Amino acid sequence: MHSYTVEPLYVNSGQEVIAADFYRPKTEHKPAVIIMAHGLAALRQFKLVQYAKRFAQAGYAVVLFDYRYWGGSTGRPRELVSIQSQLEDWRTMIAHIVARKSIDSRRIVLWGTSLSGGYALNLAAELKNVQAVMVQVPFVDGTESAKLYPLQQLPKALKISSQDYMGAKVGMSPKTLPVVSKKGLCFMPTADSYEGYLSIVNPDYYWSGEIPARVFFNLIRYxxxxxxxxxxxxxxxxxxxxxxxxxxxxxxxxxxxxxxxVQYHEWDMQHFDIYHGQWFEKAISTQLEFLHQHIGVS
Structure with a gap:
């Protein structure tokens, strides 16, 4: 097991600054690096820290970042989810890491969960400097996911999404929707999502629990x-x-x-289970085994 340091990292992305934590194992050799970010509507301090620590202890460097508009990163309106901007933040972080002399830029791994799992797959198809990808419960087809949304609520969600999108064009304040709600209109209205999503929130870090509704359209098309x-x-x-x-x-x-x-695993769990208990431990051991097989620690 390696000891490691955690350093703050700030990287310019367009007009904004991306905040990240750089986990660096103490080793004589340049480590491979895993780049990580959370899924829809989450801060880097929610549940990804536990993954980053385990990877660093195993000898891999980790860069865990917040998207623009989120957490320690800059940008307004706060808590906006923009698929294109978030993909651009990923590209920016990858380019920054490639240029760093303290890591092995020939061994870059993308790690994503839920929405960021979709991003990691997208980028692996696009970029030539990625050596491996690890995704868990990735968001792969918005059109099919939309079919799981309650049919009676879908027109209302699309209406407020359209209103927010058009309002943003003329400088109006965002119209927001809760990420989860027990009974009201929200982004994740399924039975297990309310408790599941709240189980990954870190109460030590404030955020409103709502995001601008305009992304609803884009999620369906992603x-x-x-x-x-x-x-x-x-x-x-x-x-x-x-x-x-x-x-x-x-x-x-x-x-x-x-x-x-692909090395494909299908487990008998719900969407948010993988962040907790036995499923988290199983995920970590499976991911470390994959890393050792394809990337390795010098």
Whole structure:
């Protein structure tokens, strides 16, 4: 087991500054690096710290960052989810890490969960300087996920999303929707999402619990599944059979499209279970085994 340091990292991305934590194991050799960010509407201090610590202890460097508009990063309106901006933040962080002399830039791994899992797959299909990808319960097909949204609430959600989008064009304050709600309109209205999402929130770090509604349209249209055939690096893909946000059929089809480069696992859990207890431990051991097989510690 390696000891490690955690250093603050600030990187310019467009007009904004991205805040990150750089976990560096104490080793004589330049370590491989894992780049990580959270899924929809989450700060880096929520549940990814536990993963970063375990990877660093195993000898891998980790860069864990907040998207612009979130956490320690700059940008307004706060807590805006912009798929294009977040993908650009990923590209910025990857480019920054490639240029750092303290790590082995030939061994860069992308790690994503839920929405950021979709980003990691997208970027692996696009970029040539990524050596491996690890995704857990990734968001792979917004069109199919939208079919799990309660039909009677969908028109209301689309209406407020459109209002927020048009209002932003003329400088109006954002119209927001809760990420989860027991009974009201929200982004994740499924039965297990309320408790599941709140189980990953870190109460030591404030955020409002709501995000601008305009991203709802873009989430429905976001389909990483369409690009994954271009991936030609090893991919670890962990899906949940009881996922109420991501249809298991979408995960299976995505994995089939990545073959023969994918190592696919399907576990009998719900979407948020992987951050806790036995499922977290199983995920970590599976991910470390994959890393040792394809990347290795010098």
């Amino acid at each position: 389909r990483p599944i369409q690009d994954v055939r271009k991936i030609s690096v090893p991919v670890l893909f962990i899906a949940s059979k009881q996922d109420s946000l991501i249809p298991i059929e979408s995960s299976r089809e995505t994995a089939t499209n990545i073959a023969p480069y």
